[in-house]
Amino acid sequence: MILAVGLGLIGLLLIYFEFFVPGGILGVMGGGLIFVSMILFAWKSTSLYWIVFDIFAFLFLLIVTMRIAFWRIKKKPAIYAVDDQMGYVAPQYDKKLIGMKGIALTDLKPSGHIEVEGDQYQAISESSYIKKGTSIKIIASEISRYKVRIYHD
Secondary structure (H helix, E strand, O other): HHHHHHHHHHHHHHHHHOOOOOOHHHHHHHHHHHHHHHHHHHHHHHOOHHHHHHHHEEEEHHHHHHHHHHHHHHHOHHHOOOOOOOOOOOOOOOOHHHEEEEOOOOEEEEEEEEEEEEEEEEEOOOOOOOOOOOEEEEEEEEEEEEEEEEEOO
C-alpha cells in the first residue's frame, strides 16, 4: 500500500512540474504513475470502499495540485518564459493610413509592397491582381499589413 501511495504522490509532483517545464513528458509520466498507483492499490486492497476512496482521494489531490500550480503561475511565469519574451509587443499598424492613397511598388498578387507618402508598407489586394505602379487606396488593416484596392480618381 505504501508503494501505491508513494507512486501516486510522485505522479502528482510530476504533474505539478509539468506546468512549469515545457514538453508534456512530465505530465504523461505523472498520469502514468497515478494510474499504476491506483491499479496497485486496487490489487492489494480487500475492500471496494478503499478502492473508491483511493480514486476520489487522488482526483481531489489532482485538483488541488492543479489549483496550486495555477496560483504559482500567476505569481511567477514559467521557467522558459523568463527574459526572452518579456517586453514583446505584437506588430501594430498606423490607423491614420486607412483611407490614404498611394501606389503599388510591386505587383500585388495578392500581396506585395505599396508606397504611401514616401514610406513603404506590406499590403494585400482586396480581391484582384494589382499591377506595379497602379494607384491604390488603403481600406483596412490585417495584423501587420494593409488591405488595399485600386483607386480611381
